[in-house]
Amino acid sequence: MKAQLKLQIAGLFGLMAFIATSPTMAAGDAAAGKAKAQVCFACHGVNGAGPANPVWPKLAGQHAKYTAKQLADFKKGETRKDPAMAGQVASLSAADMANLGAFFAEQTPKAGGAAKDKVALGERIYRGGNEKSGVAACAGCHSPTGAGNPAANFPRLSGQNAAYTLKTLSDFAKGTRSNDNGSMMRTIAERMTDAEKSAVASYIEGLH
Ligand code: HEC
Ligand code: HEC
Known part of the structure; x- marks a missing residue:
């Protein structure tokens, strides 16, 4: 009972955080994302299905908005940093990030x-x-x-x-x-x- 209540509070908190930070993100265009995604396959596997190195993440099937948020966070470089990703996101616009998110959301992971x-x-x-x-x-x-x-x-x-x-x-x-x-x-x-x-x-x- 107590644990259940804690979960409900946690869920509500997440929803509030979402409402406070995310409504400006537009839905992406998967076809435009596919063109930008080719360079990503070297590390994340073809269509993001699964990388050669298991310490790198699969991107296929991930929610579009989450992927776009990670790309934006890597670009800011404050709360999420990675030397391999820093160079990848430097030239991406917010629209590119939304499009990449939409593309990977439609792919199937291994x-x-x-x-x-x-x-x-x-x-x-x-x-x-x-x-x-x-x-x-x-x-x-x-x-x-x-x-x-x-x-x-x-x-x-x-x-x-x-x-x-x-x-x-x-x-x-x-x-x-x-x-x-x-x-x-x-x-x-x-x-x-x-x-x-x-x-x-x-x-x-x-x-x-
Ligand atoms: C209160 C809600 C909540 C609970 C409970 C929770 N998570 Fe999360 N988790 C999140 C949020 C929100 C993020 C995304 C953070 C961000 O925006 O980058 C996340 C991200 C993650 C990620 C990163 C995913 C990625 O692809 O990089 C992992 C791994 C994860 N959680 C594992 C767990 C595990 C394991 C547990 C249980 C021990 C757990 N989470 C419990 C809210 C939660
Ligand atoms: C040189 C290798 C490399 C290339 C190329 C690369 N990435 Fe990554 N990517 C990584 C690594 C390594 C991580 C894991 C970082 C960490 O440990 O937090 C990562 C993490 C990510 C994440 C976070 C996933 C999650 O579950 O939180 C996203 C999203 C991502 N990359 C998208 C892309 C996109 C889009 C491209 C192409 C524009 C790309 N990556 C190109 C190496 C690469």
């Missing part, structure tokens, strides 16, 4: 798989969190299937490479990635043990 020995702990954290340490259930915002919540700009997680998810959770925990409105991810990641982060990252790769 399926992944979870490590058998990590499923039990990973699933427990994903669905129920850890009440003792105050880790909120991932499913509350990212949905039970990992589909995310496009209206609230909660990203899709299902099938994402475990190595990338683990790196990202560690970046949130250290605060080197701080582009989560209201510290929604930082407060969660900093309370997770290394074993929990690793298990949930593996579980997410197998989630669909």
Whole structure:
């Protein structure tokens, strides 16, 4: 009951953050995005389906607005920084970002798989969190299937490479990635043990 209430409050908070920051983003044009996306395939795989290096993210199937927001955040270079992405976003306009978001949202990612020995702990954290340490259930915002919540700009997680998810959770925990409105991810990641982060990252790769 208590956990349920906390989730509802968290969801409401996310929605408020979304309303406060996102209404200026226009819907993108996927065909225009496709032309701009060719250079991205070298690192993110053809159509963003899956990169050669699992510490890099899949982009295929991600919500358009979330992708556009990440590109804008990389370009500002304050709350999300990456040396490989900095050069990619320097010349992109807001319209380019929206178009790229629309293109990748329409693509299909390669399926992944979870490590058998990590499923039990990973699933427990994903669905129920850890009440003792105050880790909120991932499913509350990212949905039970990992589909995310496009209206609230909660990203899709299902099938994402475990190595990338683990790196990202560690970046949130250290605060080197701080582009989560209201510290929604930082407060969660900093309370997770290394074993929990690793298990949930593996579980997410197998989630669909
Ligand atoms: C030289 C390699 C490289 C190229 C080329 C590249 N990226 Fe990336 N991209 C990365 C890496 C590495 C990351 C992960 C950064 C991190 O760890 O936070 C990333 C992250 C991203 C993310 C964040 C994904 C998420 O789930 O939060 C988006 C969106 C993205 N790239 C879009 C693009 C687009 C669009 C292009 C083409 C215009 C592109 N990238 C080209 C290496 C590259
Ligand atoms: C209160 C809502 C909320 C909860 C609960 C939550 N998240 Fe998130 N998560 C977010 C938001 C919002 C973002 C996007 C931040 C941004 O705009 O870049 C995010 C982003 C992420 C990302 C980055 C995705 C990417 O492609 O880079 C990962 C990974 C993630 N969450 C994992 C988790 C895990 C694992 C849990 C459970 C332990 C969890 N989240 C619980 C709201 C939440």
